[in-house]
Amino acid sequence: MSTAFDNAVALEDRYQLATYKKMPIVAERGEGVWLYASDGTKYLDLYGGHAVAGTGHSHPHVVAALREQADKLLFYSNLVYSGARARAAEKLVAVAPDSLTKAFFCNSGTEANENAMRMARLATGRSNVITFSGGFHGRTADAISATFLGKYREIGKPNVPGHIAAEFGDLESVRQLADESVAAIMLEPIQSMAGVKMAGADFYLGLRQLCDERGIVLIYDEVQTGVGRTGEWFFAGSDVGGRVVPDVITLAKALGSGIPVGACLVTEAIASKIKENDLGTTFGGGMMAMAAVSATLEAIEQDGMLANVKAVEAQLRKSLAGMPGLSEITGKGFLLGLRFTSKAAEIHRALLERKIITGTSSDPNVLRLLPPLCLQESEVDLFVKELGDL
Ligand SMILES: Cc1ncc(COP(=O)(O)O)c(C=O)c1O
Numbered sequence: 001m002s003t004a005f006d007n008a009v010a011l012e013d014r015y016q017l018a019t020y021k022k023m024p025i026v027a028e029r030g031e032g033v034w035l036y037a038s039d040g041t042k043y044l045d046l047y048g049g050h051a052v053a054g055t056g057h058s059h060p061h062v063v064a065a066l067r068e069q070a071d072k073l074l075f076y077s078n079l080v081y082s083g084a085r086a087r088a089a090e091k092l093v094a095v096a097p098d099s100l101t102k103a104f105f106c107n108s109g110t111e112a113n114e115n116a117m118r119m120a121r122l123a124t125g126r127s128n129v130i131t132f133s134g135g136f137h138g139r140t141a142d143a144i145s146a147t148f149l150g151k152y153r154e155i156g157k158p159n160v161p162g163h164i165a166a167e168f169g170d171l172e173s174v175r176q177l178a179d180e181s182v183a184a185i186m187l188e189p190i191q192s193m194a195g196v197k198m199a200g201a202d203f204y205l206g207l208r209q210l211c212d213e214r215g216i217v218l219i220y221d222e223v224q225t226g227v228g229r230t231g232e233w234f235f236a237g238s239d240v241g242g243r244v245v246p247d248v249i250t251l252a253k254a255l256g257s258g259i260p261v262g263a264c265l266v267t268e269a270i271a272s273k274i275k276e277n278d279l280g281t282t283f284g285g286g287m288m289a290m291a292a293v294s295a296t297l298e299a300i301e302q303d304g305m306l307a308n309v310k311a312v313e314a315q316l317r318k319s320l321a322g323m324p325g326l327s328e329i330t331g332k333g334f335l336l337g338l339r340f341t342s343k344a345a346e347i348h349r350a351l352l353e354r355k356i357i358t359g360t361s362s363d364p365n366v367l368r369l370l371p372p373l374c375l376q377e378s379e380v381d382l383f384v385k386e387l388g389d390l
Contacts, residue, residue, distance in 0.1 A: 004038040033056055034057070046375070050253065051192075055374065085287070085290045102266050105281075105290070106284040107261060113143045116186065129146055130174060130177050132187050137188075171202075171206040195330070196331040196336060198330060222235055226251045230332040231333035250262070251263045256289055261292060308376075317329055344365055
């Protein structure tokens with residue numbers, strides 16, 4: 001192993017809290033779907049650093065925009081106006097479903113969800129939030145209390161009161177809980193960490209109807225599904241989701257191509273209930289993050305990445321069809337769950353030895369693919385060949 005590898009591993013192990021099980025890679029640079037390690041090894045990245053590298057690693061348009069912004073002004077808070085913030089907000093609202101007309105910027109997915117729940121409580125005067133078993137919404141107090149997956153709520157104790165869980169895909173289970181105490185129903189429209197679970201369109205349509213009937217705010221946590229990942233800008237409004245548009249969409253991950261940024265997109269009705277100082281964050285809406293948002297959305301548009309996701313997803317599904325040991329492919333676009341008859345962790349490890357990065361999930365048999373939206377057919381061929389050779 002190279003000295004750079006040994007140094008980085010030794011120093012991180014010594015000085016950083018060991019909160020993640022790491023792959024034996026010292027990441028040095030990236031280009032598109034390729035990640036280069038300090039020893040020169042090249043990895044095909046089908047995980048994108050937790051779904052963050054939507055535009056691919058170090059997309060030239062994003063890098064140029066960040067350089068240009070860094071030369072002018074790194075940061076000023078929301079106490080002043082900014083061209084960079086104005087452009088990002090305008091652009092984000094322009095690609096959003098028509099009824100979502102205003103953006104709130106923050107710094108991460110969990111923060112976006114905290115603010116979405118707060119807005120729902122402020123808008124309705126109610127306090128409870130329904131989420132779903134298997135959903136993941138983040139690690140800060142309110143978001144982790146909304147996360148009925150594995151040990152998360154246990155880690156987050158004492159939990160914020162008023163969180164209740166329904167069964168994903170089961171409308172009746174939601175109906176029974178959705179009384180006048182409920183401010184919001186929040187869901188990952190495709191449950192990623194649970195093993196890439198998507199419901200039928202009827203489920204989303206039923207949730208929309210229920211929320212309308214009972215005055216409940218519908219929140220889509222699109223931290224993973226947003227910003228082009230499904231081959232549409234958002235799951236909200238998509239055909240597979242019954243064209244349902246929620247009252248709030250939360251975003252993060254791919255939104256800044258790696259610069260930390262989160263956002264809530266909200267309807268005019270919600271926006272009208274939010275007053276000065278109801279929400280806030282020092283860093284949210286900072287110029288570097290805003291330059292990253294605009295450049296990310298532009299890069300997706302300019303490179304035709306939404307169409308690419310659709311075309312390459314179709315090729316991937318076709319190439320994988322009938323592969324021995326693979327029983328099912330779930331998800332949409334570039335958020336895909338590959339269900340194997342054997343353990344996904346072993347497949348993940350074997351692929352890593354072949355220099356391909358994938359993700360696991362909380363379902364031991366499901367391997368997750370969250371590649372950059374610029375993944376090409378030739379790269380899919382490489383993945384399918386290596387997978388087939390295992
Ligand atoms: C669906 C979903 N929501 C929220 C979060 C939390 O985002 P962050 O880690 O940026 O706080 C994640 C992170 O994995 C996520 O996948």
